[in-house]
Amino acid sequence: MKHAYLLPLLAGSLALACSPQPETSQQSPQGAASQWPNAVHYEIFVQSFADSNGDGIGDLRGLTSKLDYLQDLGIKGVWLMPIHPSPSYHKYDVTDYYGIHPDYGSMDDFKTLLREAHQRDIKIIIDLVINHSGKDHPWFQDAITGPDARYRDYYVWANYDSVASQLARKTVSLDSDNLTQWHEAPGNEQRYYGFFWGGMPDLNFDNPALKEEIFKVGRYWLQEIGVDGFRLDAARHIFPDDRPQDNHAFWVEFRQEMEKAKPDVFLVGEVWTPAHEAAPYLKGLHSLFNFDLGYAITRAVQSGQADSLVEEHQQIMRFYQSVTPDYIDATFLTNHDQNRIISELGGDIAKAKVAASLLLTLPGSPFLYYGEEIGMPGKKPDPNIREPFLWNLPDEDNIRTSWITPEYALDRRVRPLSLQQQDSASLYHHYRRLIHARNSSPVLALGSLRQADTRQAGVVSFVREHKGQQLLVLHNITPQPVSVALSETEKGFGRTQLATADGALLAEGIVNLPPYTSLILE
Numbered sequence: 001m002k003h004a005y006l007l008p009l010l011a012g013s014l015a016l017a018c019s020p021q022p023e024t025s026q027q028s029p030q031g032a033a034s035q036w037p038n039a040v041h042y043e044i045f046v047q048s049f050a051d052s053n054g055d056g057i058g059d060l061r062g063l064t065s066k067l068d069y070l071q072d073l074g075i076k077g078v079w080l081m082p083i084h085p086s087p088s089y090h091k092y093d094v095t096d097y098y099g100i101h102p103d104y105g106s107m108d109d110f111k112t113l114l115r116e117a118h119q120r121d122i123k124i125i126i127d128l129v130i131n132h133s134g135k136d137h138p139w140f141q142d143a144i145t146g147p148d149a150r151y152r153d154y155y156v157w158a159n160y161d162s163v164a165s166q167l168a169r170k171t172v173s174l175d176s177d178n179l180t181q182w183h184e185a186p187g188n189e190q191r192y193y194g195f196f197w198g199g200m201p202d203l204n205f206d207n208p209a210l211k212e213e214i215f216k217v218g219r220y221w222l223q224e225i226g227v228d229g230f231r232l233d234a235a236r237h238i239f240p241d242d243r244p245q246d247n248h249a250f251w252v253e254f255r256q257e258m259e260k261a262k263p264d265v266f267l268v269g270e271v272w273t274p275a276h277e278a279a280p281y282l283k284g285l286h287s288l289f290n291f292d293l294g295y296a297i298t299r300a301v302q303s304g305q306a307d308s309l310v311e312e313h314q315q316i317m318r319f320y321q322s323v324t325p326d327y328i329d330a331t332f333l334t335n336h337d338q339n340r341i342i343s344e345l346g347g348d349i350a351k352a353k354v355a356a357s358l359l360l361t362l363p364g365s366p367f368l369y370y371g372e373e374i375g376m377p378g379k380k381p382d383p384n385i386r387e388p389f390l391w392n393l394p395d396e397d398n399i400r401t402s403w404i405t406p407e408y409a410l411d412r413r414v415r416p417l418s419l420q421q422q423d424s425a426s427l428y429h430h431y432r433r434l435i436h437a438r439n440s441s442p443v444l445a446l447g448s449l450r451q452a453d454t455r456q457a458g459v460v461s462f463v464r465e466h467k468g469q470q471l472l473v474l475h476n477i478t479p480q481p482v483s484v485a486l487s488e489t490e491k492g493f494g495r496t497q498l499a500t501a502d503g504a505l506l507a508e509g510i511v512n513l514p515p516y517t518s519l520i521l522e
Helices: 060-064 067-073 107-119 138-143 160-164 208-225 244-261 275-283 291-303 309-321 349-361 417-421 427-439 442-446
Strands: 041-044 077-080 123-128 157-159 171-174 177-180 182-184 190-193 229-232 266-269 287-289 328-330 367-369 448-451 459-466 469-476 482-485 496-499 505-507 510-513 518-521
Touching: 060 107, 067 107, 067 427, 107 123, 107 208, 123 208, 123 266, 208 244, 244 266, 244 275, 266 328, 275 287, 275 309, 291 309, 291 349, 309 328, 309 448, 309 459, 349 427, 349 469, 349 518, 417 427, 427 442, 442 459, 442 469, 459 482, 469 510, 496 505, 505 518, 510 518
Parallel strands: 041 077, 041 367, 077 123, 123 229, 229 266, 266 287, 287 328
Antiparallel strands: 157 190, 171 177, 182 190, 448 459, 459 469, 469 518, 482 510, 496 518, 505 510
16 A cells, blocks of 8 residues: 555747758768667657637647648647546546547547658657546546545545545645645545646555556557657655655656567656756656756746856756766756746747757757747636647638637737748747757757857856767857857857857857857857
8 A cells, every 4th residue: 555645746930041051970861870769859749739620629630631731841740738538628627548539530540640750860759648547537536435446546545534644744735726636526535646646646655556547547558559658747756755766767667668669668757856866756757857958048048148057057967967978958948837928038039949949959858838939928827828729820720629719829929820931930840840950960950069268247158078079069048149259168059060050150250149149159
């Protein structure tokens, strides 16, 4: 039993220099440098992405029809938020780990998506929500029938008097109300544990039978269906916070079992905690989402202060390297649980461009949140950061979803993709060109990171290096133009590889950067 719970959370369009350049040793054919999982990923809430049948709800056939778009954007991996049957719009309260939500389509539709994605060299990972099930899952519906139920020990139970003595430790604030994490079940004297809310009872991983059941689920999706990996939701909450070593050990065992099923499986974990606490999870997971870097980029662009952004990233990398040198750093700006990046930046497209430039030139395997590339805004509550993707003008958009009336991603605020594709200075083209530049550069895709000697307030500057080749990267994150004198040691960087505005240039050892622009020098 898991009763240990009773023991002690840019301006301008991109240009590859001013005139066409021949391929150099720094470059390779588009996509050759960036190989999955060390590549750019795209997070999709299927419900909001593309509707193929006109019912207003995004579905797998709609997503399949947009794979060419993702391939052209330069995406090599797709993370699907939960696709399993569930009573909620978000689907994190799973009722069948082996099924596809009927609103999204059938298992045949999903297999078609996988086949078509793989033909385009795009991998698919799915959200696997195993910290908890939904309360409507047959396991839990059996468990609440009484202490002798077959699946009772798949969940965590405690007597009310034991719970009451621990409420001060186990109370959290959810949705602005003070709610206990122990919940009443009708007809039961005992209460069950649900870390997030009563609709998602935690599974009991002290029970070997439950653990094997979860391994079976993973094997099914990897071997029988053919997914390429999993995004593991709430990975630090498998066991309570005072049992971190048990959490780490579980993920080691999970990885071993999944690699037996699929040796090249990719496991990326949501461990929403500072990097020094997250790092030990890399003993079992190939990759972790780098929340600290996302916050650091956002703060820097909001304030126009470079501060210690590069040093912070280096510190995070040192934490990770202390556990394993083979980690994959899943970097991102914001995701489905956070206000969208452009809303955090006050709706400023120029700031959004330089934030994207930072993400896509720093080390890591970047994850983009759907709609980020067209500047979709959104602020909590959660449904309003998961609004429909804007493909075309309203009268011409026959694939836009309508399951929710948007409050932020409105046509008067966001130019749809079709219009941005016609404008070389759009945010969409900024993302696309940066992704293609990264995919074509071994140094940007795979290189190490060090702080540049050339430094100036308001300019984020760093050097990327891979197999003896180096790039000097400079980002002006302020609304004013700046001139930066290269240090003596870095005057050898004399050729522009990439500039995000015509006025970004190097002349006689001086780098001139217009507001919110970036320059990469060989």
